[in-house]
Amino acid sequence: MFSLYRSFLKQIVLFASIIFAFSFIACSDTKTNALEEIKKNDKIRIGVFSDKPPFGYFDDNEYKGFDVYIAKRFAKDLLGDENKIEFVPVEAAARISALKANKVDIIMANFTKTADREKQVDFANPYMKVTLGVVSKNGDITTEEQLKGKKLIVNKGTTADIYFSKKTDIELLKFEQNTETFQAFSQGKGDALAHDSTMLYAWVKDKPDYKVGIQEVGDKDVIAPAVKKGNKELLDWVNNEIDSLKKEGFFNEAYEKTLANEFSSEVTPDMVIFTDS
Numbered sequence: 001m002f003s004l005y006r007s008f009l010k011q012i013v014l015f016a017s018i019i020f021a022f023s024f025i026a027c028s029d030t031k032t033n034a035l036e037e038i039k040k041n042d043k044i045r046i047g048v049f050s051d052k053p054p055f056g057y058f059d060d061n062e063y064k065g066f067d068v069y070i071a072k073r074f075a076k077d078l079l080g081d082e083n084k085i086e087f088v089p090v091e092a093a094a095r096i097s098a099l100k101a102n103k104v105d106i107i108m109a110n111f112t113k114t115a116d117r118e119k120q121v122d123f124a125n126p127y128m129k130v131t132l133g134v135v136s137k138n139g140d141i142t143t144e145e146q147l148k149g150k151k152l153i154v155n156k157g158t159t160a161d162i163y164f165s166k167k168t169d170i171e172l173l174k175f176e177q178n179t180e181t182f183q184a185f186s187q188g189k190g191d192a193l194a195h196d197s198t199m200l201y202a203w204v205k206d207k208p209d210y211k212v213g214i215q216e217v218g219d220k221d222v223i224a225p226a227v228k229k230g231n232k233e234l235l236d237w238v239n240n241e242i243d244s245l246k247k248e249g250f251f252n253e254a255y256e257k258t259l260a261n262e263f264s265s266e267v268t269p270d271m272v273i274f275t276d277s
Contacts, residue, residue, distance in 0.1 A: 035233040038105055043084050046071045047104035050089035051178045054202050054262040055110045063087045066258040067108040070127065073250065074106070077241060091176050093157025096120050099228045106238065107226045110196065112159045114221070122229055124238040126222035127251055128273055131215070132160050133197030135185075135204060139211025141192050153190035155181050160194040163218050198272055202262040246274060 038044050048067050049056035056065040072082040088104045095111055098104045099121050112130055113123045134141060134152075141147060148169045154160040156174045164170055173190050175181040182203065185193040193200075197215055204210045225242075227234050245251060251273045259272065269275065 033233050034105060034228065034231040035237055038078065038234070042079060043086055044075050044078060044106070045086045045088055045104045046074070047088045047090040047095060047098050047107040047109050049092075049109045049178070052110060052199065054259055055199070056108070058089070064258070066128075066254055067110060069254045069258050070245075070251075071106075071108045073245065073254075074238070074241060078237070091157070092155050093176065095157070095226070099226060102228070105227065105234065110199075110223055111226050112196070112221045113224050114159065114162070116162075117226070120229065121226040122231065122235050123224045123226050124235055125242045126224040126274060127242055127246075128198075128223035129271065130159075130221050130223050131197045131219075132163060132194060132217040133200045133212045134192050134194045134214035134217060135200045135210055135212050136192040137210060139213035142213040144214065144217060147192060150191040151189070153181055153185050153193040155195065158195070159218075159221065160196075164194055198259075198263075198267070201264065201267050202259075205262065205264050249275070251275060 048063060048065070048071060050058040050063070052065070053059075054065050056063065056067045058064075068087070071085060071087070075085040076082040088098065090098050090104070090107070090109050092109070095107050095109055096117065099107055107121070110128075111117075111123075113126065117123070134144075134147070141150070147167075149171075151171045151173055152164055153173045153175070154164060155178060156176055161172070161174060164172055173184065175184060181193065181195075184190060192213075194217070195203075197212065200212045204212060225238050227238065252269060252275055255269050255273050260269075
């Protein structure tokens with residue numbers, strides 16, 4: 001009986017050892033070097049907006065905008081060709097999940113760095129400055145106090161959504177896509193719309209009936225590329241790349257090529273981009 005018991009224990013130990021070994025192999029496989037994988041595949045997948053001009057949008061069968069311009073330079077410097085890139089359209093609320101699910105290598109979708117998001121993804125060095133703004137008809141709403149009891153339109157998963165969701169005295173109307181958000185506002189479904197101030201400045205440029213009455217709400221933030229948590233080699237590469245591009249003056253070039261004509265004279269480059277290291 002005792003020998004049978006000992007034999008049974010040995011089988012359990014052997015089974016446990018096999019399970020542990022397979023678990024270790026599986027864990028090891030998931031901890032791949034993302035940078036080496038990109039080089040091996042000879043393609044980088046970058047998540048961008050498809051409906052947020054002038055930062056990321058799809059027009060004439062191609063992706064355009066400030067974030068896209070920078071992303072192409074990433075591909076050129078990493079893989080030798082700006083065309084070795086797969087643009088993956090993402091919604092604001094899906095940016096983190098796209099990284100976690102390995103659908104993209106880098107998020108370049110106007111991603112504001114926040115403390116909560118830092119717990120879930122790794123942000124690289126910033127390339128843009130940003131504040132929240134509020135646009136209204138004729139710019140009639142000029143203070144946050146005036147939003148009480150009003151209907152405010154925001155995009156789901158944005159910093160505007162996060163900030164104003166904490167305000168119980170403001171009714172929020174939320175949409176997934178930028179096109180839906182601004183269409184609803186134009187149709188009069190809300191009293192005001194909150195978004196990144198740079199986005200709003202571009203939107204109102206050719207719309208004299210609308211003004212950014214509140215130019216700055218909450219904290220001053222930064223926008224940065226993000227990679228999946230723990231992808232250290234890729235993060236280091238992006239950090240070095242951004243530092244080099246700042247010194248080169250590339251972000252000034254990107255601004256002039258994609259943003260300068262989209263803003264009125266009240267917006268200057270130093271309000272939007274980091275021009276040096």
